[in-house]
Amino acid sequence: MDKNKINLLKQKIDTADAIVVGGASGMSAASGFKFYYQDDEIFRKLAGGLADKYGFTNLFDGFYNPNLTKGELWAIILRLTKYVYECETGETYKDLAEALSGKNYYIVTTNQDAQFYRVFPADRITRLQGDWRYWQCKNRCHDAIYYNEKEVMALSEKIVNDALPDELIPRCSKCGGYMEPWVRGRDFLQGKDYEKELERYMNFLRTNMNKKVLFLELGVGMMTPMFIKEPFMNMVYQWPDAFYATINPRHAIIPKEIASKSLAINDDIAFTLKELLGKSTEHLTRDDKDNIFDPGRIY
Ligand SMILES: [Zn+2]
Numbered sequence: 001m002d003k004n005k006i007n008l009l010k011q012k013i014d015t016a017d018a019i020v021v022g023g024a025s026g027m028s029a030a031s032g033f034k035f036y037y038q039d040d041e042i043f044r045k046l047a048g049g050l051a052d053k054y055g056f057t058n059l060f061d062g063f064y065n066p067n068l069t070k071g072e073l074w075a076i077i078l079r080l081t082k083y084v085y086e087c088e089t090g091e092t093y094k095d096l097a098e099a100l101s102g103k104n105y106y107i108v109t110t111n112q113d114a115q116f117y118r119v120f121p122a123d124r125i126t127r128l129q130g131d132w133r134y135w136q137c138k139n140r141c142h143d144a145i146y147y148n149e150k151e152v153m154a155l156s157e158k159i160v161n162d163a164l165p166d167e168l169i170p171r172c173s174k175c176g177g178y179m180e181p182w183v184r185g186r187d188f189l190q191g192k193d194y195e196k197e198l199e200r201y202m203n204f205l206r207t208n209m210n211k212k213v214l215f216l217e218l219g220v221g222m223m224t225p226m227f228i229k230e231p232f233m234n235m236v237y238q239w240p241d242a243f244y245a246t247i248n249p250r251h252a253i254i255p256k257e258i259a260s261k262s263l264a265i266n267d268d269i270a271f272t273l274k275e276l277l278g279k280s281t282e283h284l285t286r287d288d289k290d291n292i293f294d295p296g297r298i299y
Contacts, residue, residue, distance in 0.1 A: 005263060005265050006265075006276055009245055009265065009272075009276060010276055012214050012245060013100070013103065013276075015212065016213060016214035017104065017208060017211035017213065018105070018211055018212070018213045018214070019106075019213070019214045019216055020105070020106055020204070020205070020213060020216065020232070021096070021100070021106070021108070021216045021218065022108050022216065022217045022220060022229070023096075023107060023108075023110075023218045023219065024109065024110045024219045024220040024221060024228060025111060025219055026218060026219015026220065026249065026269055027092050027093070027109075027111065027115070027218050028111055028113055028219075029219065030090075030092045030219065030268055030269035030270040031090025031091055031092045031093065031115070032090065033087070033090060033113065036058060036059045037059075038057075039051075043057075043058055045079070046079045046080050046083060047059065047062055047076060049161075050072055054068065059076070062076055063076065069163060070166065070169060070178075071163035071164045071165060072162055072163045074155075074164040074169055075159045075162050075163050075164050078152055079156065081132045081148065082152055082156045084114055084133060085133065085152065085153075089115065089118040091270060092218075092269050092273055093115050093116065093118060094119055095270075095276075095279070096273060097120060104208075106124055106126075106201060107126070108125075108128065108201055108227075108228060109126070109127060110129045110220070110224060111127075111129070112127070112129055112131055112183045112184075113132065114132065114133055123200070125197075126197040127194075128198075128228075129184040129224075130183040130184055131183070132181055132183060133148060133149065134146060134147055134148060134181070134182035135148045135170060135181060136179065136187075136188075136189040137172040137178075137179060138177055138178045138180045139172065139175055139187075140187060140191075142172075142175075143189070143192055145182045145189065145191070145193055146179075151170065155168060155170070209235075209239050210240060210241070211241065212241045212242075213239060213241065213242045213243070214242075214243050214245060215243065215244045215245070216246075216247075217232055217246040217247070218248070219247070220246075220248065221251060222251055232244060233258060237258050242261065243261050243263070244261060244262040245262070245263040245265070246262075246264050246265065247267070247272045248264075248265075249267060249269070250266075252265060268284075268286050270284050271284060
């Protein structure tokens with residue numbers, strides 16, 4: 001790890017008037033949450049017998065497998081959402097919270113796993129891709145999202161042979177159609193809650209645009225760069241005193257137009273944050289470069 005880069009990042013965090021954090025899948029992957037895209041113990045637990053029945057080897061492919069029955073899909077949704085509620089808080093998140101403690105920051109994320117909510121106040125977070133902990137009407141017949149913890153816990157108990165019985169699949173109280181998780185997809189509801197969060201983020205940007213602003217990009221892949229990575233680069237280019245720092249094992253990319261006001265740390269986020277905080281990295285293992293989890297496939 002390049003000590004000069006760590007020192008520069010530290011200095012930028014210390015001296016910034018405002019820090020805009022863009023956190024994506026790489027943040028969760030660095031904490032060990034890799035089951036969306038790889039075959040591991042957690043994936044096997046969430047997929048149950050469906051992995052072998054349909055021959056998929058990660059949760060992402062499971063969700064998009066067209067052969068799953070509705071009840072089977074709901075079994076995976078329920079197990080995943082229950083896991084989102086019950087899993088440990090990732091170490092990268094705890095370390096980031098420590099690094100930003102006392103600072104004027106705002107978080108924008110494409111993650112749907114709610115990990116940022118474990119360590120940061122909700123009024124400083126904007127979710128661009130939804131959140132598994134909420135449901136919406138699939139028909140979008142009305143503008144509301146519903147916190148689902150109670151329902152998820154109860155329905156998880158009703159899964160039989162890797163499927164939720166049809167009559168238990170959640171229905172909309174208004175139109176009678178199906179409910180579905182509030183996560184980006186064809187029917188994703190960008191209603192009043194979404195707009196409110198987006199406006200809060202825009203306000204933070206407007207308030208600070210002429211100050212010393214650090215844009216800190218953490219693990220944004222190349223699947224959806226338009227939500228975080230590209231706007232960050234554009235604002236750094238246009239704003240007088242903005243600086244761009246990216247910590248990204250695979251996609252720490254800097255366009256030449258902003259090279260003089262940027263820092264790329266091409267390494268594991270978990271290691272980088274530990275070194276930033278002067279903590280031991282002994283218990284961490286670096287993914288081998290050839291076999292690294294690919295955030296480019298991630299929302
Ligand atoms: Zn409805």
